[in-house]
Amino acid sequence: MPWAWMRRGVAVADPVLQVRDLSIAWREQRVVDRVSFDLASGGTLGIAGESGSGKSTLARALLGHCRAGSAITGGSIRLDGDDLAALSEPELARRRGRVMAMVPQNPLASLTFHMPVGRQLEEVLRLRAGLSSGAARRRSLELFGQMGLPEPERLARRYPHQLSGGQRQRVVLACAIACDPLLLVLDEPTTALDKTTEAQVLGLIRRLRAARQGAMVIVTHDLNVVADICDRVLVMQHGRIVEQGPVGAVFVAPRDAYTQVLLGAALRVDEASRAAPTAPGPPLLEAAGLCFRYARPSIFRRAPPGPPVLDDVGLTLAKGEVLSVIGESGSGKTTLGGIVTGLLAAESGQMAFDGVALTARRTREQRRRIQMVFQDPLSSLNPRRRVGDAVMRPLRLFHGLDARAAARRVAALFEELGLEPGLLTRFPRQLSGGQQQRVAIARAFAAEPDLLICDEITSALDASVQAQVLDHLAAMQRRQGTAMLLITHDLSVVWRMARRVVVMQGGRILESGPTEAVFHNPTSPYTAALLDAATRAARAGHTEFREAIG
Amino acid sequence: MIVLLLRRVALSVVTLFLLASFIFFATEVLPGDALDVSLSADELAMMSPEVLARRKTELGLDRPILERYLGFMGGLVTFDLGRTIITRAPVADIVAMPLRNSVALAGMTLLLALPVALAIAMAAAQAKGRALDNAVSGAAIIGYSIPEFVTGLLLIAVFAVWWPIFPATITASTDDPLSVLLAAAPLAIATTIIGSIAYLGRILRVGLIEVMAADFVERLHLSGIPRWRILWLHALPAAMIPGLSAAALYAAALVSGVVVVELVFAYPGIGAELVRAVTRREVHVVQAIALAAAVCVVLFNLLADLGIAALDPRTRR
Incomplete structure (x- = not known):
């Protein structure tokens, strides 16, 4: 059993959600690969990983949803006694919003822009919680109040664009918890918010968790958010779970090399800064x-100056x-x-x-x-120009080097930045992101700034x-x-x-x-x-x- | 909202003023005056210089440009579009009824085409990438690219010649009540409708597909909101927004641009009148029709802007 070690620490007592060997494919490619984990009732699980690790795809699958082009190819998602992977679309629709609910990735675009936010919450309450319109209205104001939104009466009549990012996220949260779901999935709930607002929204999520029985899954690339509100963490890379366990255990002693890299990138102010001191120069x-x-005003734009x-x-x-x-x-x-x-x-x-x-x-x-x-x-490198030529340009332009001298200098710059000489004749798209950025750095240094x-x-x-x-x-x-x-x-x-x-x-x-x-x-x-x-x-x-x- | 309305209206008035000025200078000031233009070379040769000068004085063509321009613009304010050069009939009387008929034809077309286009677009967007969608897209391109005189003649061949249930050309006259006129023109309406459905359907389909992929639609879907409700209440108003501007330009083009259809079916509209005015070299009538077309473009754009403001709260400032 090559992945037996991954099963360690998978099971928890009294699980409300059990995912076993879940695989999701996008076209021919596996974006989620045999993922297994449990989530206890009342527990909060953080799914951490970088973009492309499959964490958002996994999050949507927890609601039985796959975007066009992708599909669940194996495994099971047991929630409240049902296997979501095996349910039909109408059966899933009956459960969505009530048994499991989602706060999607981009709170700023997740509300219907042409509808007052109050009506959007009332819609969920009427259609999903079965309230009458009067009851839905009263309950929506109550929920807005609970979300810490000021003046619910007035706010309910406003449109999404008239709300701040944090307020919009609170409205989306209110819609998601309107029917008190067993499982609440939050996909990057604070990424679009500034840090001050992030702290407030995380505080709200923590309060909601304390007040509710249900379980929570928080998908994020930010380990600080995981540390803040999750009790278990699951680290994903290339669609696989590389490590999972209680947050404390994983953060203190990460077993997996990738987790160690992620944690190594986190800020530790208790260690000395590695930045080199500079002698005070002129x-x-x-x-x-x-x-x-x-936006300076002009004859055609009466817009006030920004x-x-x-x-x-x-x-x-x-x-x-x-x-x-x-x-x-x-x-x-x-x-x-x-x-x-x-x-x-x-x-x-x-x-x-x-x-x-x-x-x-x-x-x-x-x-x-x-x-x-x-x-x-x-996007800062010309896609039709070989990267070696891109770096050569400033050398010839600013220093007037001939082709051979410039080529020697480019080769030297590439070596200094740890780029293999074989990459010189490649096009930007054929390089990895890190290599592209090093080419851009080489190009900047070629001018000897x-x-x-x-x-x-x-x-x-x-x-x-x-x-x-x-x-x-x-x-x-x-x-x-x-x-x-x-x-x-x-x-x-x-x-x-x-x-x-x-x-x-x-x-x-x-x-x-x-x-x-x-x-x-x-x-x-x-x-x-x-x-x-x-x-x-x-x-x-x-x-x-x-x-x-x- | 009221500020926006007032600003839009004011902007439209300015636009119309500039357009009217342009039409005046383009038709009157450029080489040859109204009389020269309306007379053929033979007629000019027959007239003695004194007669010509007298006619020019009668028509006011000997006055300075600025005076004539002010007179023209002043006339517009009181809806006095001048008189024709040859028969001295008021231009407004000549243009009014054909304009009414053309607006009626365009209005009827939009009224019938919009719901059909909407239904087709919704069905196609729902089945995006599947056989139905491909069929609709293909049909739309064909319907949009076949010239109206081909569609028109085809309809005449089928429904008036082979299977004579509709009249091939319109027997009603220019001043008949609209009900009589429109009842007599089913094939003309059908011809404009086919192109309209294809054009509007294409725009609405693209808008709907884009909106159905938006984040707020996914959120609603993941809250278990029924699909029809997402489509009608959330996606459709959003999808209409880009379609409105296009539809406005299209409607304006319908009023002034159905010349071909009007000629094919002998429909007494503004297009047919324009052709007549140009061949008779009635400068004032051409001016009036050009102005009417400009008013249509500006008016429909204004309506579209207001419609967009009603649908999209972000544009109301």
Whole structure:
């Protein structure tokens, strides 16, 4: 029995949900491969894994649903005495919403945009819980209240787009628990939300769990969320379960190599930062009073000017220093990067680069000295150009190297970044995500820049690949003495790479300082919330470990 | 909502003003005035310069451009479209009835075609990728690409010649009541309907398929909401939104663009009148018809915008 070890820790006492050898195929490909697990009544199971691991497919299967093109090819899903894999569609429809319910992945698009949210909840209550319209209306207001939504009466009349992301997620949650299902499946319930809202929604989910008898499955890529509210965890990779067990046990002593990589990527502020210290050099980039906003009014657009995306932002970066800008989507960090790169023009404010004023109109030399690496490596590389040629371009353009010298330099860059020479003649699509991003880094370094702007360069990569890319980037940066502006939402990347950090929110700088000082003693509640959300996985391992040893 | 309505209406008025100006300058100011254009070369040669000058003064063609432009625009406000050059009949009288008939034909077509197109689109979207859907898509492309004069003549051949149950051409006259006129024109209506169903059905099918794959539809499905209810109450209004703008342009094109159908069936509409006006070189009538077509385009777009605002709360600001 090659997978006998996987059965260990599968069974739990008093299971409400029993999944055995479940396989799901998309066309010819197995996306969920012989998955087995149990879930106790009242229990909360976290399904962790990266994109493409099959976790969302598994989540939908728990409601007996497969998207077009995929189908259950084997195994069973026993819930409340029925095998969902064997039930007909009408029988499943009778159970959906009542026996098992789902909070789907994208709360922002999961509500009907042309219908007031109150009516959408009442619809579920009338059709699925069998309430009369009067009772449904009263119950919906009650549920909105329980979800912590302000002024339920007024809120019920509003449309989804008039609600914030957190409010929409609460409405979707209310719809899902309207009939008090035995099993509630939440697919990435907090991924689209900012960290402050995430903490509130997770608090709500925890309260709901305490008040209800039913079981919960939470699908997430974020181990911090698992650590926060799950009691059991199941780690998936390539459609298989690589490890499962109680959260404490798995987080303290992960047996599987992949789980170890995932946990290794989690932020641990109790360990020393691995970022290399930099000697204070002369300032390279100085920016002060940067402001930026979109949607300026014109004759054809009467739209009011948008809120400021950047509001009086200033920073300095020394030669050879790594400075990290952290913040969530909408904080203005990418706009800041765009202004420094010259892709966007600031509305007001000054910038100086190496003592010379820097505007959106750049000299060729300034363009060479300031390079950028983007979030999505595939879309930042020309799909019709071999990657070797892509890296050769800046060499010939900026340094005027002839073809042979440029080819030698490209080969050297590839070697430094751990890319095999055989990859030179490949097209971007034929490379893995990590390789593509390293090619993009090689292209940026080919220009021999003094300042490199990295915008979320690891967000599109798997945890195992992230570490590799960051290590190569750090080594390269140190060798070349390039200053780096590292824009990211991932605090563990900051901890690993940058000695100094700037925290942004809503277009403003909240605080800045040495990374260790900011992470150990954050002065703003927002930074504290970010840190709290990012260190739960590490702390879960820690506390359990302390409890275990006495 | 009211602000949006007012702003849309104001924008439409501005658009019409610019269009009217364009029509005036394009037809009157470009080489040759209304009289020159309406007379043939032989007639011009026969007239003495004095007679010609007198006629021009009568018609007001000797006045400066700006004065004539102001007169034209002023006339529009009071619905005075001027008189024809040869018979001196009021243009408004000539254009009114054919316009009414064309609008009636277009309205009738949409009224009958929309529900059918909707039903077909819903059936096809439900069976996406299966035989029914493929058949519908194929038929729609054929129905949409066959020219109307072919469909029209085919219908005449089948239903008026081989199997004479409908009249081949319309015997009713321009000023007959609409009921008489439309009752006399089943084949003309059928011809425009076939193309309309194909066109509108295609647009609605694509919209529905897109919406049925949306996240909110999956959520409803996973809450056990019946499929028909998801389709009618949630997906359909969302799918109508992109279809509305297209339908508006289509309806406007129906009013001004059914020339072929009107000629094939001798339907007394605006298209037939336009052809007559062009051959008789009645500049004022051409102007009036061009304006009527512009009004239709602007009006239907306005209606579509308001319809979209009613369906999509995100557009109401």
